Amino acid sequence: MNLRTKYMGLQLNSPIVVSASTLSEDVQHIAEMEDYGAGAVVLFSLFEEQIRQESLKYASVRSSTSDMFAEASGFFPNIEDYATGSEEYLEKIYQAKSKVRIPIIASLNGTTTEGWIEYSRQIEQAGADALEVNIFFIPGDVHVSTSEVEHRYLNIITEIRNTVKFPVAVKLNPYFSSFGNMALRMQKAGANALVLFNRFYQPDFDINELKILSNLQYSESNEIRLPLLWIAMLYGRVPVSLAATTGVQTATEVIKYILAGADIAMTASALYKNGISHLNTMTRDLEKWMEKMEFDSIDGFKGILSQQHISDPTAYERANYIKVLHSRR
Secondary structure, rough: EEEOOOOOEEOOOOEEEEEEHHHHHHHHHHHHHHHHHOOOOEOOEEHHHHHHHHHHHHHHHHHHOOOOOHHHHHHOOOOOOOOHHHHHHHHHHHHHHOOOOOOOOEEEEEOOOOHHHHHHHHHHOOOOOOEEEEEOOOOOOOOHHHHHHHHHHHHHHHHHHHOOOOOOOEEOOOOOHHHHHHHHHHHOOOEEEEEOOOOOOOOEEEOOOOOOEEOOOOOHHHOOOOHHHHHHHHOOOOOEEEEOOOOOHHHHHHHHHHHHHOEEEEOOOHHHHHHOOOHHHHHHHHHHHHHHHHOOOOOOOOOOOOOOOOOHHHOHHHHHHHHHHHHHO
8 A cells, every 4th residue: 555645745654653752762762663664753842941941051050150260251162062951852853863764853842932943943954854843832821812822823933934944833722712714824824734733731630639630641542533623624725734643543543534634643642552563553454444445545535524525514513513412312
């Protein structure tokens, strides 16, 4: 079967991509992901907090030494030369690109443009094939308007787009008042791909200890319906690549997302549960389904169940909601 697909201009040998996770901190793991059939790997995220902390440490050390004697500042290294966690991240990109042939997509996670712009440039220079911008922002301030929230996203995309030439994907949440319009505005701001959806941190409570719990929960296949809906609605309407990154446990979810119009389906939770070799199982099962359904390529079935291509587009709208309710009688 021909599993090749194109994601924001990058040629991938498979639509199954490893999403950002700690699994990619080890370059040997990335090599294994390639061996087991991954079309690309999104590296673990470099967080805005790391960038800020490194800058603060540098400023602190510089201020505490620069007054010791007149020439001190001349001996202190510039921030570009200072060995920090971000420098290690850039080195990891270089090592990964030297080790594998599949595309390596870097990941920046934050909420503001501060620090992102320069690191975007450095990530491109380090050899990454693309950048995924994970804008993890919860507008908890009740005085922040919807337009301010939207502007924050668009400003980050615009600034990064004006800084780098390689493809930029935006990993975002579904909580916009008009998500379709926001997707279009992000594309116009310079996004080459939209990654649906970011799983926001959602706290739990310990009712006996009366404290907030911060538990990591792996995604499950029953979480795919919301991104499935929006990928199917956006396909053919917003000229960007579409990536799904929620609930991809097996080839079944990969197939559903591609039928909706996704170029790729990203997975990480399934690899934590089943090991990196699970990529091979997903690939084989995808090929078996394609052979059974007589599809010889990914393009042969991509988007055929999107709203644009089905005979009854109301299946994605209010009419189908009413139909579902009536079916319960």
